[in-house]
Every structure is written in C-alpha cells, then in structure tokens.
Amino acid sequence: MNRQFGTPSKSDRIVAEIIDQIREGSLAKGQAIPSINAASERYNVARKTVVRAYQKLADQGFIESHHRRGFFVVDRQPNAKLKVLLLLHSFEAHFEILYNEFRKQVEGLCEIEIYFHHYNPKILELIISRNISDYDMYIISSFNHPKVSNIIGRIPAGKVLIISRNDRLGNKYNTIVQDFFEGTYQSLCSAKEQIAKYRNVQLSFPEKGGHPETLKNAFLQFCNDFSVPHKIVNSLENKEIGKGDAFLVIDDSDLVKLLKVCKIRGWEPGRDVGVLSYNETPLKEVIRNGITVISCNFGEMAAEMAAFIKNRISVQKIIPIKLIKRNSF
Structure with a gap:
C-alpha cells in the first residue's frame, strides 16, 4: 500500500x-x-x-x-549525524533550489555529500560501488535505462529514497517524484488559450539528454487531442525559430539560444514568439519580464525529503507539476 x-x-x-x-x-x-x-x-x-x-x-x-x-x-554514536549521499543527474539551477532547501531543513541532522551521474549508467555504477556501505541513506534521482534497477538494487531498499523520477523501479523504494505525463498534459491544457495565438508549437527535446519520454508523450497527446500544429526538434537552430511560433524548451541552453534570437531580431516573447520553459528557477521570474514555466515546486520536494529523513515513514509521493503563467507566453 x-x-x-x-x-x-x-x-x-x-x-x-x-x-x-x-x-x-x-x-x-x-x-x-x-x-x-x-x-x-x-x-x-x-x-x-x-x-x-x-x-x-x-x-x-x-x-x-x-x-x-x-x-x-549498531555500534555508532547515538547523536551522530546521518551520512547522506545525494545523487543527481547534474547540478542545474532547479536542483540547486532543491539542494539548498534540503540542506537547510536537515541542518545539524545530516552530513550530505553530492554526486552526479549525468544519466550515465557507468558513472552511476561507479559511484554506488565505491560508496556501497559508507552512507546511512542514498537519495537518488533515477533515469530511464535498463541497467539502473540492478545498480540501485545493490543498496538495501530501506536505505534508498528515489526522487524526481521513478523509471523502471516499481514500488520497491520510497519515492518522492513527479508525474511528467499528467503534469505536462494538464499544464498545456491550462495554456490552451495562449497556445491558440501561435502558428504552431515546437518542443525542443534533446534525444540524448536523458529527459523523460513521458514528457514528450504528453506533448504529443495534447497536440493530437486539440489539433495543435506541432513539431519536435532535437535542439533549437536559428533557422527553425520563426515569428508567430511557440516553443517549449526543456534545456536552459535552448532557452538562452531562443532569447538571444529574440533580442537580435527585436522580438518580444509573448507577442512575437511564445516562450515556455521547463523547471522553475529564480532567474526565470525576472528575465524578459518573466518566463512562463511548467514545473514542480522543488522547495516542496526538498521539504518532503527532509521529512522522510527525520521521520523515516514510508512514502510514495507525487509532487504536482503546474503551469506558472508569466509574460513570455
């Protein structure tokens, strides 16, 4: 249950x-x-x-x-701090929010060491094999690869907390994750009126970026359900960026590229092109009068992680993904 x-x-x-x-x-x-x-x-x-x-x-x-x-x-100091290994795919801005909030909430209780697997199963395996018995808790942002389950399975399940994504792992572990399909689909539905202003919508989805396929599937489902002209590209190229189009960008590098094109061509996001980004960061609140985002609340995820560490009560929780409307879309 x-x-x-x-x-x-x-x-x-x-x-x-x-x-x-x-x-x-x-x-x-x-x-x-x-x-x-x-x-x-x-x-x-x-x-x-x-x-x-x-x-x-x-x-x-x-x-x-x-x-x-x-x-x-076990022969350990009663008040010793818990040793926590936090294993993320990379230290992007939204994960910095999560890390800083988590560290603040468990201050004095945990010693946190952070590693990055970059969606690479070999790196994941190396990190876990070298630290298999060194930590009290392993908090891991998983990813979709057939080897991941066996690699993480080397750690006793009670010492594992899966965050953000739960690809191929079932209900074996405690989880605090996002539902990328439902969250993305409902967020796009919330932006349906804005989307109708544009000629088409392009999803920039790097195929080798390790991003969840369910996000792309939600985009396709929405476009098919509401007959929205659409296109999926591996990355944004200047020639693909046209006035009157809308763009959903997953990587912040593509967001920067898109905003540079707008600046060079004198376009206003939200008027000449639609700009919709994934994952909230403080910078997106302020640049170009605010970037519309689809995101979960990473501070909330961090708070749930801290509560799990403090209480050790079994959890399988979904952090909701929502649309945050700003001027760029």
Missing part, C-alpha cells in the same frame, strides 16, 4: 520510535532492543509487523541481528 506522510503504518511507527530512542541516547550503542515477542506485546501488533519493522531498521543501519541473542543497536 502506498502511504503518505501523516499516515504511517504500524511497522513505521515502531521504526520511528526506536530511531528516536537511538538518537536521544536512551538506546545506547550495543544495547539490546526488545525481542520480537516482547515488542509484539508492547506495541499490541502481530509478530510479522515487528519483523517488518526490525528489518527496516536493519536495512537502514540502526540495528543488527546476533544469532540466538537478539537485536542490538
């Missing part, structure tokens, strides 16, 4: 209570925790619920099982 913050399972409540006791020092390193039978009576739950909770605690590195002796707190 998928659970959101605020609706913890019985096993999650046991996990959260024992983690709190370890962090507060009331359960010291090396100390035994209640047996499965004793915990079953204490929490008034079935034995299998306690087994599930203890397995989660073991996966997360808080306890370990000693044969025929029971379960013991």
Whole structure:
C-alpha cells in the first residue's frame, strides 16, 4: 500500500520510535532492543509487523541481528549525524533550489555529500560501488535505462529514497517524484488559450539528454487531442525559430539560444514568439519580464525529503507539476 506522510503504518511507527530512542541516547550503542515477542506485546501488533519493522531498521543501519541473542543497536554514536549521499543527474539551477532547501531543513541532522551521474549508467555504477556501505541513506534521482534497477538494487531498499523520477523501479523504494505525463498534459491544457495565438508549437527535446519520454508523450497527446500544429526538434537552430511560433524548451541552453534570437531580431516573447520553459528557477521570474514555466515546486520536494529523513515513514509521493503563467507566453 502506498502511504503518505501523516499516515504511517504500524511497522513505521515502531521504526520511528526506536530511531528516536537511538538518537536521544536512551538506546545506547550495543544495547539490546526488545525481542520480537516482547515488542509484539508492547506495541499490541502481530509478530510479522515487528519483523517488518526490525528489518527496516536493519536495512537502514540502526540495528543488527546476533544469532540466538537478539537485536542490538549498531555500534555508532547515538547523536551522530546521518551520512547522506545525494545523487543527481547534474547540478542545474532547479536542483540547486532543491539542494539548498534540503540542506537547510536537515541542518545539524545530516552530513550530505553530492554526486552526479549525468544519466550515465557507468558513472552511476561507479559511484554506488565505491560508496556501497559508507552512507546511512542514498537519495537518488533515477533515469530511464535498463541497467539502473540492478545498480540501485545493490543498496538495501530501506536505505534508498528515489526522487524526481521513478523509471523502471516499481514500488520497491520510497519515492518522492513527479508525474511528467499528467503534469505536462494538464499544464498545456491550462495554456490552451495562449497556445491558440501561435502558428504552431515546437518542443525542443534533446534525444540524448536523458529527459523523460513521458514528457514528450504528453506533448504529443495534447497536440493530437486539440489539433495543435506541432513539431519536435532535437535542439533549437536559428533557422527553425520563426515569428508567430511557440516553443517549449526543456534545456536552459535552448532557452538562452531562443532569447538571444529574440533580442537580435527585436522580438518580444509573448507577442512575437511564445516562450515556455521547463523547471522553475529564480532567474526565470525576472528575465524578459518573466518566463512562463511548467514545473514542480522543488522547495516542496526538498521539504518532503527532509521529512522522510527525520521521520523515516514510508512514502510514495507525487509532487504536482503546474503551469506558472508569466509574460513570455
């Protein structure tokens, strides 16, 4: 069953209570925790619920099982900071928002080290293999590649939080992600009147950029549903940029190229061409009187990540994607 913050399972409540006791020092390193039978009576739950909770605690590195002796707190300082590996595809401006907000919300609780896989499974595998037992939690922005599931699968599932995208991974892990198809489709529907002003809409979708195919599928579905003239290009070239056209750009490099053309030709975004960008950043609020964006709230995603770290309650959450209307479209 998928659970959101605020609706913890019985096993999650046991996990959260024992983690709190370890962090507060009331359960010291090396100390035994209640047996499965004793915990079953204490929490008034079935034995299998306690087994599930203890397995989660073991996966997360808080306890370990000693044969025929029971379960013991792992030999670590009770108030030691959690070591978190944050693995993103790149350090783009919207991920900088996420990182800064996450770091602020877990200050004093975590030590965060950040890596980048650049949508490359070899780099992903190298980072994980070199750090397989060095961290308490692995927060990973996944991507669509057949090897990703096996690579991430080397880490105990209880130590993994998947963010932003959940390609090919199913419901095995805790997730805080975006629904690119539904979010993009509904955002385009919200901009339907503005889109009607333009001759056609071009989606700049770099095929080798690692971007979610569901985003492109949502664009095609919208254009087909509402008979919108459209085109998909790998990147924007000056000759492809025509007055009266609208553009949905995924990469900020294409956004810069488009705005440069507008400046050279004296065009006004929102009047002469439509400019619609993906992923909100502070700069897009102010350049050229504001760039219209389709984006989730990366600050909200960071807050949910921090809540997971603090509470360790199972989560499979979708951060909504919305249209933010400004003058460029």
